[in-house]
Amino acid sequence: MVPDLNDAKVQRLLKKINSKYEPIYIPVVAESYALPNECYPNVEKKVELDGGSRIFGWQIWRTTLICEAEFHAVWKSHDGKLLDITPKSPPVESILFIQDDSVTYNGAQIDNIRINNTNNPLVNDLIDIHKALFRIRNKGHRAFIYKGTLNGEEAKVYRNLESIGSILQSYIYQGGQIDSFCFCGSGFRYAECHRRELDSLILRSKSV
Ligand SMILES: [Zn+2]
Known part of the structure; x- marks a missing residue:
């Protein structure tokens, strides 16, 4: 599930990620051409079609046992708004996201960061x-x-x-x-x- 930002476990995970950015909730508005789990090419295509830019960071999830950060690409519009254009299963209206420029994405999958709750x-x-x-x-x-x-x-x-x-x-x-x-x-x-x-x-x- 999409966690509460004030949750102590979530705060501990954010500390571990150690990004200079603030975590924010981003609306999910899936593009018709976007495939699940393919955020990098999805956003690449969005930039080709509509301009803007591709932003890398982590989407944060939580279960009873584990807090987890998944490396993720979202779209930034010309006026600076972030949007998640990749469909989710099960669907969610928004994600908790933290931008992170310190991880270099070279096309290889990046493992999630997890903590024991x-x-x-x-x-x-x-x-x-x-x-x-x-x-x-x-x-x-x-x-x-x-x-x-x-x-x-x-x-x-x-x-x-x-x-x-x-x-x-x-x-x-x-x-x-x-x-x-x-x-x-x-x-x-x-x-x-x-x-x-x-x-x-x-x-x-x-x-x-
Ligand atoms: Zn046994």
Whole structure:
């Protein structure tokens, strides 16, 4: 969801981003030619058609567990107004956005910045899974295309990480802690069971 700017977790994430700009809410008015998740070419086309300029920064999202900043391009009109022209799913009327000129966009995907909203270290595991999935999805030339194909071992590691991520998320919502019995029913504590499995998968995600 689009978060409240006064939310303490959101403020912590903004501190981590450390931009010299002020965060603002920007209206979403999707252009008919704009594709979801393709903000960079969408805005490029808008500038070609209508002038103005492309502005880079972060759109901020929040769930109960994680606050997340997603690198994003928006359109700036001649009179200096910012507009998000990329359609969202599910649709939202506005986004929370902070301009940031310190990140250079060269066509390669940029990973989200995430913080743990809770005191539960399992949420850090969830964040590590997101990072590993990003690393695999954007390895080498794949960083320059929105959806590349995964093969063999990397596809297997990716699927396993995705599956553990989804189970782990439900487990956290159900109150799972580092020393609770593992979700897999082995009778071992999470730390001695799927945490270890996860560590080894994350290690493999760096070498596949
Ligand atoms: Zn387990």
